[in-house]
Amino acid sequence: MIHTVLAHLTCPMCHQGLTAGPGQVRCPAGHGYDLARSGYLTLTAGRAKALHGDSADMVQARDAFLGAGHYTALADRLADRLTGKIINGLTGTLADGLTGQPANRLAGAPSASHGRQAASGAPQDGGVSVAVDTDTDTDTDTDTDTDTDNGTSGRAPVVVDVGAGTGYYLAHLLRSAPDAVGIAVDASRYALRRAARAHPRIGAIGADVRDPLPIRTATATLVLDVFAPRNVAEMHRVLRPDGRLAIVTPTVRHLAEIVGPLGLVTVDERKSERLRAKLAGFFVRQDKLTFDLELSLSPDDLLNLVMMGPTAHHRRTPEVRAAIEASWPHGACPTASFTIEIHAPVPGQTVHHVGPRPFGDDRQEKR
Numbered sequence: 001m002i003h004t005v006l007a008h009l010t011c012p013m014c015h016q017g018l019t020a021g022p023g024q025v026r027c028p029a030g031h032g033y034d035l036a037r038s039g040y041l042t043l044t045a046g047r048a049k050a051l052h053g054d055s056a057d058m059v060q061a062r063d064a065f066l067g068a069g070h071y072t073a074l075a076d077r078l079a080d081r082l083t084g085k086i087i088n089g090l091t092g093t094l095a096d097g098l099t100g101q102p103a104n105r106l107a108g109a110p111s112a113s114h115g116r117q118a119a120s121g122a123p124q125d126g127g128v129s130v131a132v133d134t135d136t137d138t139d140t141d142t143d144t145d146t147d148t149d150n151g152t153s154g155r156a157p158v159v160v161d162v163g164a165g166t167g168y169y170l171a172h173l174l175r176s177a178p179d180a181v182g183i184a185v186d187a188s189r190y191a192l193r194r195a196a197r198a199h200p201r202i203g204a205i206g207a208d209v210r211d212p213l214p215i216r217t218a219t220a221t222l223v224l225d226v227f228a229p230r231n232v233a234e235m236h237r238v239l240r241p242d243g244r245l246a247i248v249t250p251t252v253r254h255l256a257e258i259v260g261p262l263g264l265v266t267v268d269e270r271k272s273e274r275l276r277a278k279l280a281g282f283f284v285r286q287d288k289l290t291f292d293l294e295l296s297l298s299p300d301d302l303l304n305l306v307m308m309g310p311t312a313h314h315r316r317t318p319e320v321r322a323a324i325e326a327s328w329p330h331g332a333c334p335t336a337s338f339t340i341e342i343h344a345p346v347p348g349q350t351v352h353h354v355g356p357r358p359f360g361d362d363r364q365e366k367r
C-alpha cells in the first residue's frame with residue numbers, strides 16, 4: 001500500500017513531501033500524481049511514458065520462475081541475514097548459519113527447493129547446494145551514529161528495493177521484519193503491478209533509477225539491489241548514515257552449463273572490479289558471500305529463466321524453446337551463482353538534488 005511509505009516519498013519536480021488525496025498524491029506546490037488502479041504510483045518529472053523497464057513477457061517469466069521457488073534459498077538468506085544484521089541491528093556475518101541448518105528453512109517460508117546445502121561447495125544429490133566464500137573488510141571505521149532526524153525518524157525501518165521487479169525479494173524480507181515497510185522502485189509497469197500486490201507493507205513506485213529518486217534523504221535503513229541497475233549517489237543519499245546497502249550480482253559461474261548452448265548474455269569477468277570502482281568514495285564493503293544453488297529445472301523452468309533476464313532482449317521465445325528441446329528435453333541442473341555484498345555508506349558525502357529536469361510537466365497517465 002502506497003500510504004505505508006508516503007511519508008518517505010518526495011515530489012520528483014520540487015522534492016517536497018507528498019500528501020494523499022482521493023486517487024492522487026500532491027505536493028505543497030500543487031504537483032499531482034495519480035495512483036494507478038493496480039496500486040502503484042509513478043513519480044517522474046513528466047516522463048511517465050518514457051519509463052523503460054522489463055516487458056510484460058519478461059515479468060511474466062520472472063514471476064513464474066520465482067513463484068516456482070527456484071531462488072527461495074537466496075531470498076531466505078537475504079531475509080534472514082539482512083533482517084537480523086541490519087533491520088534488527090544484530091551482529092554476525094552473511095555466512096552465519098550456513099553450516100548445519102538449511103538456509104531455505106531459516107525464515108520459515110515454504111521452499112520448492114528439495115535438497116540440502118553444504119558449507120564448502122559439494123553439491124548435494126538432486127537439490128540445493130550452497131558454497132560459502134566469505135570476505136569481510138573490517139579495517140575501515142564506518143561507525144556512524146549520526147542523528148538523522150528528517151521528520152521520519154522513530155518510524156518503521158524502511159527498505160528501498162531498487163529495480164525491485166515483482167517485489168519478490170522485498171516481500172520475502174518484509175515477512176521476516178514485521179515492523180519494516182518497503183519501497184519497491186522500478187521502471188516497468190508490469191513489474192510494478194505485481195510489486196504493489198506482493199506485500200501489504202510495500203509501496204510500489206514507478207521511477208527511473210538513473211534519475212534522482214523520489215525518496216527523502218537519509219530515510220532508508222536498507223537499500224537492496226538484486227540484479228538491477230544502480231545509481232550509487234542516489235543510493236547513498238537515501239540511506240541513513242547508519243544504514244546499509246545490499247547488492248546481489250551474478251558471478252562468472254552463474255548458469256555456466258547453459259550459457260553457451262542457449263546463447264545467454266554472459267557475466268563480465270571484471271564485474272566485481274567495476275562494481276567496487278563504482279561504489280568507491282560512497283560505500284565501503286562490510287561483508288561478502290558467494291552463494292551457489294544447484295537448480296533442478298524442467299524445460300519450462302529453463303525457458304522462464306532465460307526469458308526473464310537480459311537475454312530476452314536478444315532472443316525470441318521460439319528459438320530459445322527449440323534450443324532447450326535440442327539440448328535438455330527433460331530439463332537440466334545448472335548452477336546459479338550469486339555474490340551478496342553488504343556496504344556501509346561513507347560519511348560526509350553530500351549529494352544535492354540536481355532539480356527537476358527542464359522538460360515535461362507533471363501530468364501522469366492513469367494506468
Ligand SMILES: C[S@@+](CC[C@H](N)C(=O)[O-])C[C@H]1O[C@@H](n2cnc3c(N)ncnc32)[C@H](O)[C@@H]1O
Binds near residue numbers: 309
Ligand atoms: C533483472 S530484473 C531484477 C528484478 C528483481 N530485483 C529481481 O531480482 O527479481 C531488473 C529490474 O530492473 C528494472 N529496471 C531496468 N532499468 C531500470 C531503470 N532505469 N529504472 C528503474 N528500474 C529499471 C527492470 O524493469 C527489472 O524489473
